Amino acid sequence: MTPPFDLDAAVTAAAASARLLAFAPTAVKDDALTRMAAGLEADREGLLEANRLDLDAGKRAGLSAPLLDRLALTGGRIDQMAEGLRQIVALPDPVGSISHHTVRPNGLEIARVRVPIGVVGIIYESRPNVTADAAGLCLKAGNAVVLRGGSEAIHSNRAIARILASAVAAAGLPAAAVTFVDDPDRALVARLLKMDDRVDLIIPRGGAGLIRFVTETSTIPVIKHDKGLCHTYVDRYVDLEMAARVALNAKAQRPATCNATETLLVHVAIAEPFFARFAPAARTAAIRLHGCKRSCTLLAPVMGELLVAAQPADWDTEWLSLDCSVRIVDSLDEALAHIAAHGSRHSEAILTRDYDRARRFLREVDAAAVYVNASTRFTDGFEFGLGAEIGISTNKLHARGPMGLEELTTAKYTIQGSGQLRA
């Protein structure tokens, strides 16, 4: 019989490993990542078997088909995890880079150097690939990671984490650099969130309930990956064909993601010709529109039963589906006020050909990503050119928007002198 999981000892070991990992050479970390990828590929059968236990339990527990799909590992998904780790090898190591260097009048040389954060706790639900992605990114940035996945994926996550930790050890680094919380007891999450003496950052990834619980409980700094209630505003001066294409892509290209548009704001002056282009495409894509009174009048002839009257709560609803709220506004100001009142400060777009309106929107909208004439769906570490991302931060502090390797580091000042005294 295996002994019960000891959270306290595990986190202490992770913190000790972080001190060594902080100055591990890039080549050694890359070797660990390469071994992690190879290890996942080599134990494909074991991973699928562990996953089958989770899937069987999920079916017995009555998980929905989409949840079971998120939970499922396949040969292809295992390949993707391995490929993701190899992509991290190819990314530059942020540790040790200098963002600021100055020589002071008294001769002190002051540099601001990127260093790892220390121990990063990831608290996530469902998708087992997060185990590999998060561990890989944390390791490359020189951090130890404490992984706490959902209980529904515990067999899969355990099997993945075990492979990753042995790969880390095989590369000569402490295995505790990848620490898996191997106990589904929910009370452990609350305990982990209070270990601010050993854990430096908590990243929750999951539903609103998880995010709220973590924010309210944690004494450790939290970087949230919260909801995206994103808007696309179609301005009165606009290329209508482009606007219809972009609005459709922003809503429907992958509606379950946080950067998909949930509400379309349309300037009254072009509502009719815009809907004439957008509505038929929306109908074909099976998008269900929740329209304000004025837009319903215009949309009813085309949309039929794919149109319903918007309820007040709809403006604050993250659909994550092929539903879309639609509101006609009388001005850019009204659009900006709607976004300020209902947006989640994630991704917001204006479609316009007017220079001043584009500029106002870029300046005045408070969000992680503000777009002119492009789909909100681009808010993503790969699309932004940051390489892999550990998530999309809806925090304002430390990291905002796609969070890559650099955001998994912090800085320290080094000061080199020759006996300087403060006067």
Add this chain to the structure above:
Amino acid sequence: MTPPFDLDAAVTAAAASARLLAFAPTAVKDDALTRMAAGLEADREGLLEANRLDLDAGKRAGLSAPLLDRLALTGGRIDQMAEGLRQIVALPDPVGSISHHTVRPNGLEIARVRVPIGVVGIIYESRPNVTADAAGLCLKAGNAVVLRGGSEAIHSNRAIARILASAVAAAGLPAAAVTFVDDPDRALVARLLKMDDRVDLIIPRGGAGLIRFVTETSTIPVIKHDKGLCHTYVDRYVDLEMAARVALNAKAQRPATCNATETLLVHVAIAEPFFARFAPAARTAAIRLHGCKRSCTLLAPVMGELLVAAQPADWDTEWLSLDCSVRIVDSLDEALAHIAAHGSRHSEAILTRDYDRARRFLREVDAAAVYVNASTRFTDGFEFGLGAEIGISTNKLHARGPMGLEELTTAKYTIQGSGQLRA
């Protein structure tokens, strides 16, 4: 009679003002700062009178002489506040600067732009000059500030805040950009710390009790300005004259500050000749040494009653006085282990002429500021060339070390396209 202070309404007004302040031109913000300085100078008498009420109440309440000194305003201190505000005018405005710009293969132009954080809550004790310093820095960075000072300084803080808010209004900006919590009830602090829908950042400045209370209560991100338990390690290969001078400066130049050295670690091989130079100077400076057993043997002949045997708790004590813990170590490794176990990750120094040891110390010590051959007293925004500072962050995230204007901002991505769709 004035109506009771309404925290909820005040914070709502501050949040509304932050949306306007976010894109106020630099010239307007500088005009407000200049008017703030002039306003303080013009109402010198009113400020001194308000301060007298606090001082009288403080004396009645039996505040210690150092606390009364911290609380006191003088003509000179009012001039310093005004001068501090004029120095902020001279600093570059961080808002709008671009830290990263890229054109993606699909033609999207992506920029990372500095923007204000929004509403910053400052919770502080004693010194009334914090009211002006913090308000000035927040304003220049485009943030609204909610100021909650200690109840012992409420008349002084109220008078200062009133002048600042009128200056802001006179410059054409909303007066609520400088919001003063004009009610000494402690319950208001707890309520403020839960207003995460309107306040974006909390900066506590004060004693350990305040910092702990804020960290445990706040649902808003907190940047701590916590204790500094700093070490100076005198290596075996060292210029002994320089080492004695720097150690003395690090300890005694201003012992009540967080960047003063609290513990001296001395390599056993040079302990005797180092103490021969350091101890007489320490005695002259009235430094009281708390020595380990080996150092007591060497120090006793010179220090006399200025030497006591170190107690175990001393290694974890931030003296903030002319006391200094002293320990002889057998190796650099022992010094590094001592610092890792007892340091507060603020400022740590090695004094050495050995290249490899200097390099190891710089890499391996986890602290906001790591020094070679200089006094730990240099950890300071002015000394680092950042201009004024709002404090010295002991957080790892967002801001670490001296926190200037740039750390009072965050970033957003702007994405400009021509109809790009996500594939």
